[in-house]
Amino acid sequence: MALHPVVTRVTERVIERSAGPRRRYLDRMAKAKSDGPARAHLSCSGQAHAFAAAGPDQDRLAEAVNGNLGIVTAYNDMLSAHQPFERYPTLIRDAIRAGGGTAQVAGGVPAMCDGVTQGEAGMELSLFSRDVIAMATGVALSHNTFDAAVYLGVCDKIVPGLIIAAQSFGHIPAVFLPAGPMTSGLPNDEKAKVRQRFAEGTATREELLKAEMAAYHGPGTCTFYGTANTNQMLMEFMGLHLPGSSFVNPNTDLRDALTVEGAKRALSLSALGNAYTPVCDILDEKAFVNGIVGLNSTGGSTNLLIHLIAMARAGGIILDWEDFVDLSEVTPLIARVYPNGMADVNQFHAAGGLGFMIGQLLNAGLLHDDTKTVGGDGLENYTHEPKLDAGALTWKKGTGESLNTGILRPTTEPFQETGGVARLVGRLGQGVMKISAVAPEHRVVEAPCRVFHDQEEVKKAFKAKEFEGDVIIVVRFQGPKANGMPELHSLTPMLGIMQGRGQKVALVTDGRMSGASGKVPSAIHVSPEALDGGPIGQLQDGDVIRVDAEAGVLEILDEGVLKRPHATADLSDNQWGAGRDLFNAFRANVGSANTGASVFGDF
Structure with missing residues (x-):
């Protein structure tokens, strides 16, 4: 061929x-x-x-x-x-x-x-x-x-x-x-349901641990x-x-x-x-x-x-x-x-x-x-x-035919015509999204944002029932220079709950999501990161953002946002404990996510 x-x-x-x-x-x-x-x-x-x-x-x-x-x-x-x-x-x-x-x-x-x-x-x-x-x-x-x-x-x-x-x-x-x-152990979708129930407060920690250990066994x-x-x-x-x-x-x-x-x-x-x-x-x-x-x-x-x-x-x-x-x-x-x-x-x-x-x-x-x-x-x-x-x-x-077309299909009859990755570009910078698990009706979200500097702040706001309408949750100062670019996968259950309620919801971050990130649209790896002067650092609560995985758009709808000074964040707690104090040189020398987030520079 x-x-x-x-x-x-x-x-x-x-x-x-x-x-x-x-x-x-x-x-x-x-x-x-x-x-x-x-x-x-x-x-x-x-x-x-x-x-x-x-x-x-x-x-x-x-x-x-x-x-x-x-x-x-x-x-x-x-x-x-x-x-x-x-x-x-x-x-x-x-x-x-x-x-x-x-x-x-x-x-x-x-x-x-x-x-x-x-x-x-x-x-x-x-x-x-x-x-x-x-x-x-x-x-x-x-x-x-x-x-x-x-x-x-x-x-x-x-x-x-x-x-x-x-x-x-x-x-x-x-x-x-x-x-x-x-x-194979407990099916992954059953494990995910218990995680969501725990996030909602309807499952005990004992039930959650039992499900997790049945999956990872x-x-x-x-x-x-x-x-x-x-x-x-x-x-x-x-x-x-x-x-x-x-x-x-x-x-x-x-x-x-x-x-x-x-x-x-x-x-x-x-x-x-x-x-x-x-x-x-x-x-x-x-x-x-x-x-x-x-x-x-x-x-x-x-x-x-x-x-x-x-x-x-x-x-x-x-x-x-x-x-x-x-x-x-x-x-x-x-x-x-x-x-x-x-x-x-x-x-x-x-x-x-x-x-x-x-x-x-x-x-x-x-x-x-x-x-x-x-x-x-x-x-x-x-x-x-x-x-x-x-x-x-x-x-x-090997087999020339799929033995289960619910799992594998030929290229002539795919699950979708395009691959599972989208690049989003706009005045907010550039980021990427895994769209293979995001339903088409959830791939475009335009909504006011709520801005956080830590995923724990997001969890507290969720528990306080602060997310009632459509919302784009922004978690910034999570890039490689700020704190090593951690995954924010622990936000997944609550984001899934919000989407399940019928809310339009998306995540925008200069951090990462897990490789298992799923059904909630998440514009991640946003570059430049907030600590590197990226526009994500100029957002405030209520600014309207458009996340469009279909058209590849990551946009701030009000140009006035870009005239604001950049926010600052106290990152001192990210610099010690659990070995983090040993990695100051890495944070100081790491490259951007879109160039591999490496400390080695060009070889």
Whole structure:
């Protein structure tokens, strides 16, 4: 199928925009490749340090003739999504050793859970943790003793941080090894109903906790389609997972087989063999365009409108929100997974999953098929499903038809003709909205605003019954420079209650919403942020705002607003407690949301 002209045009625009920084990046990778791993060139003392704890692998490491695989892990046993990684290093070492190579845990990186810190002070470290993860990975791999690397990470900031670092070491191959989703528990829509009842005061805290624990009940990723599972989708669309591996449940024979094969595949792609495929060759402009198409077609997390930009810049590729919107206009939404629908990711996977979607999008000319991947050349490989045949891992052609059209549909019969992301622009600045779960009748709201500097103030006003008519709630001084750009997901239940009453309601903020943000129209990531002089800082209660996701408008209706002085806010409480005092340098140096909200600047 011929490539869609808009996909071609956006790709060419990205290549042209990125020409200078991309060339400089590839030149650096070429030099790093020519230098090679330092393992064989270390001093005797250096080698002794590097191999001292390697046990039976010491001699092989010293000989430096076989491949050495670095493992970077986000394991901890407090987070369900990362707990399964506890077993991975042993699986990987044994498999690589049996093949004549070696594997070492290069280092660990932090992994925090936005679900735990939601509405808490720790959420203000969440976005910054991505760049900490990238730096921690840089430290892990800085010993320069590895021929390839595998990255064990799943959730919201972990995968983007690992990708940023993997590109810093882009001269070596990288394979990302997921843990998979937990098995299905209490349906997400039932959990959401209990949350709303609790917000209204008709459910007890004991009832709420029981519902939450029935939904989040075992090892693996949360089963809704938030940022974590959007990350897993991207790793397949961009060619860094093995085909079909994203949504295989933890602690199963198939999951273990995919982990072992992923480790073997990483070393097979190293410069020691004949199929050298460094990650800098995989993550090119076409791969990122494929990722954006995947984001739109699945109605994925708005967090990726920040992370994909930061991830791309690490490889010298410059993305703009305009690219996301142009691709959204020609990409049909062909998946409904909670909060965009009732199904969870296990049901999505069973209905045909990513393999079906990739096949559909390839046939519609919406994906580049000529990309390099860890599954081989061409994205067509990702229409195949992994199977165990008498204990051996194989791949077989996946289904060409949806097994549940309430969850997955062909591109010829989509849930909606355009993707799940909208960019809003006007005198209030620019922002983005996840519209895949917002009903068409709720996508345009024009109403007076109420302005707050803290989400707790919004909750107090709600409890005091201050929101009676149509209203646009503005929560400002929530940007990366102000307080690290926390998610405001804890506002979702009360906003949903207001919308359910028949009120026209929307949220406008320079902060973020959860990757699970749903049915209430939310113009988020508003840039410039209030602390950076953005017009959002000039609003007052009663100013009329228009939020129009259909036309892409974020507008102040009274021009006089822009003549006012900017508001100020006391942010001193955002600078200490829960580790926030350690991140002053991050807040002082972070970029804007529309450029990736990164502390690294241009690479």
